[in-house]
Amino acid sequence: MxxxxxxxxxxxxxxxxxxxxxxxxxxxxxxxxxxxxxxxxxxxxxxxxxxxxxxxxxxxxxxxxxxxxxxxxxxxxxxxxxxxxxxxxxxxxxxxxxxxxxxxxxxxxxxxxxxxxxxxxxxxxxxxxxxxxxxxxxxxxxxxxxxxxxxxxxxxxxxxxxxxxxxxxxxxxxxxxxxxxxxxxxxxxxxxxxxANGPLAVAVTKRLAYEGRDWTFAESMEKSVTMTRVVSASDDAREGARAFAEKRRPVWTGR
Incomplete structure (x- = not known):
């Protein structure tokens, strides 16, 4: 730079x-x-x-x-x-x-x-x-x-x-x-x-916040489920749950 x-x-x-x-x-x-x-x-x-x-x-x-x-x-x-x-x-x-x-x-x-x-x-x-x-x-x-x-x-x-x-x-x-x-x-x-939060979750949340403004309510419900499915199935989602249960900071991998 x-x-x-x-x-x-x-x-x-x-x-x-x-x-x-x-x-x-x-x-x-x-x-x-x-x-x-x-x-x-x-x-x-x-x-x-x-x-x-x-x-x-x-x-x-x-x-x-x-x-x-x-x-x-x-x-x-x-x-x-x-x-x-x-x-x-x-x-x-x-x-x-x-x-x-x-x-x-x-x-x-x-x-x-x-x-x-x-x-x-x-x-x-x-x-x-x-x-x-x-x-x-x-x-x-x-x-x-x-x-x-x-x-x-x-x-x-x-x-x-x-x-x-x-x-x-x-x-x-x-x-x-x-x-x-x-x-x-x-x-x-x-x-x-x-x-400090899960990078996959942050990325999809930002997309939903912006793209959702152009959707109908029905579209927003359908696309929210579709777009968040990969996040829910990710290693980061499992790590977040484990970290909460173990009372520690999560270690995110973005996967």
């Missing part, structure tokens, strides 16, 4: 840090591709269970690096994958955003592509594209009305005005609020709580 996107590993948790504070962690094409490679590593490595995305220097991400785009014309959107490599194709494994400062424009959409959000009390969230005659095309215009009441989503999308962290938490956009400087650690703690 480059100096502008660096990756750490912590007991089953991958931490991806956008390290471009001189442009408020706005992404250019190269940084976006580095993030996509990191997420590919997350999904491919059985030792990694959960990912965390953070920003260096007190800002999560201010969206697209407009100066880099103006100078070279290179977009941070990756064909088939979207902004940062995740807005159009989420990773299979859980992903947590650790937000301090601004999550703005594409940065807000990057946050929406994560499964959970830990934010500082001073964080700010916004989709100001209409103020520049643009449309939030990396997911916010579609996903935000699914996540918050439509009138609230439309106010954010059509005025371009930001909201604070407490309001974002009230709306359900943020899981946990913590003091400034503690979001990264809190996100890693949340990731660790997920990583």
């Amino acid at each position: 480059s100096d502008e996107v660096f990756v750490e590993r912590r007991e089953g948790v991958q931490v991806i840090t956008i390290n471009r504070p001189y442009v408020k962690n706005a992404l250019d094409g190269a940084a976006s591709r580095e993030m996509a490679r990191a997420v590919d590593e997350l999904d491919a490595d059985d030792d990694l269970r959960v990912g965390v995305i953070a920003g260096a220097g007190g800002t999560f991400c201010a969206g697209m690096d407009l100066k880099a785009f103006a100078a070279g014309g290179e977009s941070p959107g990756i064909p088939g994958r979207g902004f940062g490599g995740i807005t159009a194709r989420r990773p299979k494994k859980p992903l947590i955003a650790a937000v301090e400062g601004w999550a703005l424009a594409g940065g807000f959409e990057l946050m929406l592509a994560c499964d959970m959000v830990v934010a500082s009390y001073g964080a700010r969230f916004g989709v100001p594209e209409v103020k520049r005659g643009l449309v939030a095309s990396a997911g916010a215009a579609v996903l935000l009305p699914q996540r918050v009441p439509q009138c609230v989503a439309l106010e954010m999308l059509l005025t371009g005005e930001p909201i604070g962290a407490r309001r974002a938490a009230e709306l359900g956009l943020v899981n946990r609020l913590v003091p400034q400087g503690e979001t990264r650690g809190a996100a890693i703690d949340l990731a660790g709580a997920i990583a």
Whole structure:
């Protein structure tokens, strides 16, 4: 990885840090591709269970690096994958955003592509594209009305005005609020709580949570049984039962 996107590993948790504070962690094409490679590593490595995305220097991400785009014309959107490599194709494994400062424009959409959000009390969230005659095309215009009441989503999308962290938490956009400087650690703690669970069960649960939104009730019952059958018959399911009976931590193999 480059100096502008660096990756750490912590007991089953991958931490991806956008390290471009001189442009408020706005992404250019190269940084976006580095993030996509990191997420590919997350999904491919059985030792990694959960990912965390953070920003260096007190800002999560201010969206697209407009100066880099103006100078070279290179977009941070990756064909088939979207902004940062995740807005159009989420990773299979859980992903947590650790937000301090601004999550703005594409940065807000990057946050929406994560499964959970830990934010500082001073964080700010916004989709100001209409103020520049643009449309939030990396997911916010579609996903935000699914996540918050439509009138609230439309106010954010059509005025371009930001909201604070407490309001974002009230709306359900943020899981946990913590003091400034503690979001990264809190996100890693949340990731660790997920990583401690059976990886097969976590993966199928995430699939059901997202794919099930498009199913009828009858389809959801049928597909839940079908998709969970392999988990129930797995070595991990037997190990979970044994560990519970023996009052010890389970040792997962992902099989």
